[in-house]
Amino acid sequence: MSDRGKSAAIVSVDCPLVKLPGHLLIEVFIRVPISDWTHVSCVNKHCANLFREECLWRAALVRSFPLAAKDKIWPGPIPRGSSKRRYAALYVCRNIFSLENELDEIAGHTYLFLKEQLEISKMSPSSGILHGIIIDQFIACDQSPDKAHELASKIWLAVIDNLEETEQTFLILKRLALEGEIFLPYPYSRSYRVQWKVFERLFTDFRDCFDHTDFYDLLACAKHRFQPIPATWLGY
Incomplete structure (x- = not known):
């Protein structure tokens, strides 16, 4: 899957990845292209807090x-x-x-x-x-x-x-x-x-x-x- 496809999969409330513990989510998020960070941080409150x-x-x-x-x-x-x-x-x-x-x-x-x-x-x-x-x-x-x-x-x-x-x-x-x-x-x-x-x-x-x-x-x-x-x- 391309980077764009992976990013689209993460930017979803239903994606099981967003239910991972915070330290694992961080390891995932820092590998997502920076252009998608704004979208990723809006998935849910937990993701938004991680970016703060x-x-x-x-x-x-x-x-x-x-x-x-x-x-x-x-x-x-x-x-x-x-x-x-x-x-x-x-x-x-x-x-x-x-x-x-x-x-x-x-x-x-x-x-x-x-x-x-x-x-x-x-x-x-x-x-x-x-x-x-x-x-x-x-x-x-x-x-x-x-x-x-x-x-x-x-x-x-x-x-x-x-x-x-x-x-x-x-x-x-x-x-x-x-x-x-x-x-x-x-x-x-x-x-x-x-x-x-x-x-x-x-x-x-x-x-x-x-x-x-x-x-x-x-x-x-x-x-x-x-x-x-x-x-x-x-x-x-």
């Missing part, structure tokens, strides 16, 4: 990322968190970044941290503060200022690229564009590429969201920062 417990995520972490099972000192201001959080960070990193050694998990946690902070609907920190935290995180991991700045730029670009096309994302990008850049010494200033990406998404993916005032205010900001600006940002 640390033991399942610890087992999944060891199975999918064996090197992550080793205890390591965790430097920097961004916390590592639970096994579920670690699994999410490593999964994100595997699918977005190509980093080696211990930096993969750190990059994944940094990505999750930045995305969550940007998506806070009220009173989210300024981009300058967030960028400073990211830089400090990588410097705490013995990265040079140049490397920390390069990694921070990769994180920013990946997060901006992966924000969904929603009204909330439009408001996030508009706020980032209008914040302006406070002069900070290198590496605590965001890269040119990151600033460009904010405006690029606004003028390409969210053009229909602008009212007249917003469009010209943001266009003025873009012209102030970038010369020349692409014709597509002007609508032609």
